[in-house]
Amino acid sequence: MPELRVGERSWSVAPGSNLLDALNGNGVAVPYSCRAGSCHACLVQCVQGLPADSRPDALSADQRREGWRLACQCQVIEDLQVHAFDPLTDGRPAVVEALDWLSDSVLRLRLVPQQPLRYRAGQHLVLWAGSVARPYSLASLPQEDRFLEFHLDCRLPGAFSDAARRLRIGDPLRLGELRGGALHYDPDWQARPLWLLAAGTGLAPLFGILREALRQDHQGAIRVIHLAHDAAQHYLAKPLQALAAQRDNLSVELWTTTEAPAALAQLRLVSRQTLALVCGSSASVDAFSKRLFLAGLPRNQLLADVFLGHA
Structure with missing residues (x-):
């Protein structure tokens, strides 16, 4: 049976086990949202060994060369050592600059990153509030806005929307992966x-x-x-x-x-x-x-x- 290792811990898993389930089922908290390879919240880095990947197109060639994979789309087929994305070390720091309710269910969140972020209108960014991560589209314009703007639909309860309701000006958040998305202006x-x-x-x-x-x-x-x-x-x-x-x-x-x-x-x-x-x-x-x-x-x-x- 393949051995899965994270840090100093290791355990055996059944061949073909879903990597996300194998990690979360053994106490390694890897966040996820869609389980479809779209949200990128479950990003992990394979340090040794590689899993079978059903969505090789979901990440860039550079990311794949560095060993990054989406855990929800991978199966463990050989011994594998994994580094789970840690927002404290792998994420980029940002602080909450503004919180405004644009309607009774839409919260506008504006963040100022510690370092400028290069992005294009229409891209997505994974936001981390503690151990909860979700992807959101950027509503801001890089050439004009000094902040990153997001429109959060808070109609229904959810881990991230619940955390967002408790945010205050000056609170820290961490920024995860920036994604291209299908939308852009040419x-x-x-x-x-x-x-x-x-x-x-x-x-x-x-x-x-x-x-x-x-x-x-x-x-x-x-x-x-x-x-x-x-x-x-x-x-x-x-x-x-x-x-x-x-x-x-x-x-x-x-x-x-x-x-x-x-x-x-x-x-x-x-x-x-x-x-x-x-x-x-x-x-x-x-x-x-x-x-x-x-x-x-x-x-x-x-x-x-x-x-x-x-x-």
Whole structure:
């Protein structure tokens, strides 16, 4: 049977055991959220030996060369020595600069990292509050904001959202892995129609991308659609409308779930050159995507990012 070693501890595991389960089941606390290879909270480094990896595409080539793997996607097939990601030594320190409730369920968290972080609008970052880690999309703009901004959906109880409710100005947090994500802004798109469609806090990365497009003086028409449960949950309505008042090529539409079916049915493309960026829950991304494809949007002109529920 393969031997699994972490620090000074070692124990035998059944061949083919899931690495995340083998670690957590033996007292090595490795956080996780999605168990699908998307959130990257369960990052571990293989010091000796390698597991079987069902998602080799989930990490960069540099990370894989350094031995990093997503524990939830790996099976133990040989003796393996693992270093679990330690936010105190492997993470980057940051402090809470601001906490604001943008609606009764969306908490805006602004962090200032001890050292500047290089990132692009639309990327994700793993946040650590103590031993709890969750990935969140960046809503800030690197060229303009000195802080990192996140929009946390706190409707339902969860380990990280519960911890976030207890945060105070000046509290320390640790920053984990920065991820690319599917969403970004390409300067080559400048003359093309750009649609940004979001549900809930899926608006966070698209807000950063919108500001990046405006910063680069996007010339094509920009259409922003935000789908929320009700009017009170359009948590960025005022800043979006303020931007639209300044730019003739920007329009903002605020949909509620009761209005969505009829509004979706009315979606029409004004140009086959349209690019669509979609973000939200799996159901909302599917609904937006299906309607866009029916309207004639080529599949390679849609970029989508699905938000997974956070525990």
